[in-house]
Amino acid sequence: MASSLILSSLLLFLVSVSQAQQSFRPKALVLPVTKDASTLQYLTQLNQRTPLVAINLVVDVGGQFLWVDCDQGYVSSSYLPARCGSAQCSLAKSTSCGDCNSAPRPGCNNNTCGLLPDNTVTNTATSGELTQDVVSIQSTDGKNPGRVVTVPRFLFTCAPTFLLEGLASGVVGMAGLGRTRIALPSQFAAAFSFHRKFAICLTSSTTSKGVIFFGGGPYVMLPNIDISSSLIYTPLILNPVSTASAFSQGEASTEYFIGVKSIKINEKAVSLNSTLLSIDNSGVGGTKISTVNPYTVMESSIYKAVTEAFIQEASSMGITRVAAVAPFGVCFSSKNISSTRVGPAVPTIDLVLQNQSTFWRIFGANSMVQVSNDVLCLGIVNGGSNPRTSIVIGGHQLEDNLLQFDLATSRLGFSSSLLFRQTTCSNFNFTSNA
Numbered sequence: 001m002a003s004s005l006i007l008s009s010l011l012l013f014l015v016s017v018s019q020a021q022q023s024f025r026p027k028a029l030v031l032p033v034t035k036d037a038s039t040l041q042y043l044t045q046l047n048q049r050t051p052l053v054a055i056n057l058v059v060d061v062g063g064q065f066l067w068v069d070c071d072q073g074y075v076s077s078s079y080l081p082a083r084c085g086s087a088q089c090s091l092a093k094s095t096s097c098g099d100c101n102s103a104p105r106p107g108c109n110n111n112t113c114g115l116l117p118d119n120t121v122t123n124t125a126t127s128g129e130l131t132q133d134v135v136s137i138q139s140t141d142g143k144n145p146g147r148v149v150t151v152p153r154f155l156f157t158c159a160p161t162f163l164l165e166g167l168a169s170g171v172v173g174m175a176g177l178g179r180t181r182i183a184l185p186s187q188f189a190a191a192f193s194f195h196r197k198f199a200i201c202l203t204s205s206t207t208s209k210g211v212i213f214f215g216g217g218p219y220v221m222l223p224n225i226d227i228s229s230s231l232i233y234t235p236l237i238l239n240p241v242s243t244a245s246a247f248s249q250g251e252a253s254t255e256y257f258i259g260v261k262s263i264k265i266n267e268k269a270v271s272l273n274s275t276l277l278s279i280d281n282s283g284v285g286g287t288k289i290s291t292v293n294p295y296t297v298m299e300s301s302i303y304k305a306v307t308e309a310f311i312q313e314a315s316s317m318g319i320t321r322v323a324a325v326a327p328f329g330v331c332f333s334s335k336n337i338s339s340t341r342v343g344p345a346v347p348t349i350d351l352v353l354q355n356q357s358t359f360w361r362i363f364g365a366n367s368m369v370q371v372s373n374d375v376l377c378l379g380i381v382n383g384g385s386n387p388r389t390s391i392v393i394g395g396h397q398l399e400d401n402l403l404q405f406d407l408a409t410s411r412l413g414f415s416s417s418l419l420f421r422q423t424t425c426s427n428f429n430f431t432s433n434a
């Protein structure tokens, strides 16, 4: 009697240990991000399919979802299309449903719902089937990668091979981190019941790795600096009109907008048409964050005002202007520019947010681009006179800054330059301690 009790409690113990292992629930996940030297796109790698393959993807912070080329080399025994009318189709807000007129294969199945995968680099969209497959990814405690976890039915959209045009070589799709239920941050948060937060930290180097965290902090960079504990916060703004290359009426943008109220150069306000800084009823105007634009793009009147103020301040600092080098319009001789911990000593650019004491200060490392040995250009390009979005904060301006997106509270946390804290976005310790 007693021994059978001991035996059954031992069995119970064994059962609960094995369940605990199966149900290990990560608090956060981590992905590496590299910068492609020829396209300046930011790339990540995800393991997908059965058997697992490492796939390279362009990171699109405002993108709607993961899309992948299913026409070439997609082999998987766990591929599972989303049937018309299923919960997956409504989660994805799919409005189309259809058949495929050839032999079934990944990307071509009957009775599946569809979405519009969007190459946001070339602004090309097409239709593709919504589907699911296994994805595996490393968990993290915020300091190192931990054990690998699996999402058995991760939703994504299939695209034809031509949609890859304009993307870095070796890439098979785009990883959208935007504000939808099926973008990577929300799917991972739902799969493991953690906070709907994620952070990106892009590296300026084409030879080392930056990092994306899914989940809340800590976000620790060597030498043991938790960036999540000292962020500045500003509301994320919803643009009510889609900014995708193709969309249906009534869809909101999945991109992240912030409320830039004014711009200062060397702490002096630049006079701007403030109408352009807000988003109007047709979704035009405002300021968004983009990882697919390598440099910040400004509507032409804003570009003109900002560059004129910058040139004037630079000149009063003894910096000499030289001929412009495309795509930039404003370049300087580097001879008279000294260097600081946060890059070349040039005028600071402040994006002033909800109040005068909340601003995103851009220092030389993020404002200037070295185009040759002795020429530095202001890394901002002219977006013409009628762009959809007035200011697009691009990759160069995001590098070595950590940005945390909190989807539940609709809030952006930003670190400003990590160079001040003697670390960079390539200082996450990717050595696994699992």
Ligand SMILES: *[C@@H]1O[C@H](CO)[C@@H](O)[C@H](O)[C@H]1NC(C)=O
Pocket (backbone or CB within 6 Å): 099, 100, 101, 102, 103, 104, 105, 108, 109, 110
């Ligand atoms: C879809 O159904 C049609 C009609 O039953 C069939 O001819 C076709 O092969 C099917 N296609 C796929 C991809 O299953």
Ligand SMILES: *[C@@H]1O[C@H](CO)[C@@H](O)[C@H](O)[C@H]1NC(C)=O
Pocket (backbone or CB within 6 Å): 273, 274, 275, 276
């Ligand atoms: C400011 O921009 C808006 C939107 O483009 C435009 O309608 C208006 O004329 C501009 N105002 C001035 C003073 O240029």
Ligand SMILES: *[C@@H]1O[C@H](CO)[C@@H](O)[C@H](O)[C@H]1NC(C)=O
Pocket (backbone or CB within 6 Å): 317, 318, 319, 335, 336
């Ligand atoms: C700029 O650099 C040149 C050459 O290095 C030097 O002769 C000149 O004095 C410098 N000008 C200023 C204003 O620092």
Ligand SMILES: *[C@@H]1O[C@H](CO)[C@@H](O)[C@H](O)[C@H]1NC(C)=O
Pocket (backbone or CB within 6 Å): 233, 354, 355, 357, 358
């Ligand atoms: C500015 O905004 C921040 C964050 O929203 C807030 O904490 C702070 O009190 C505000 N400061 C002023 C002077 O209004």
Ligand SMILES: *[C@@H]1O[C@H](CO)[C@@H](O)[C@H](O)[C@H]1NC(C)=O
Pocket (backbone or CB within 6 Å): 144, 222, 429, 431, 432, 433
């Ligand atoms: C990186 O993490 C590993 C595993 O925890 C640890 O052994 C190593 O000392 C860390 N590297 C540094 C430079 O702290």
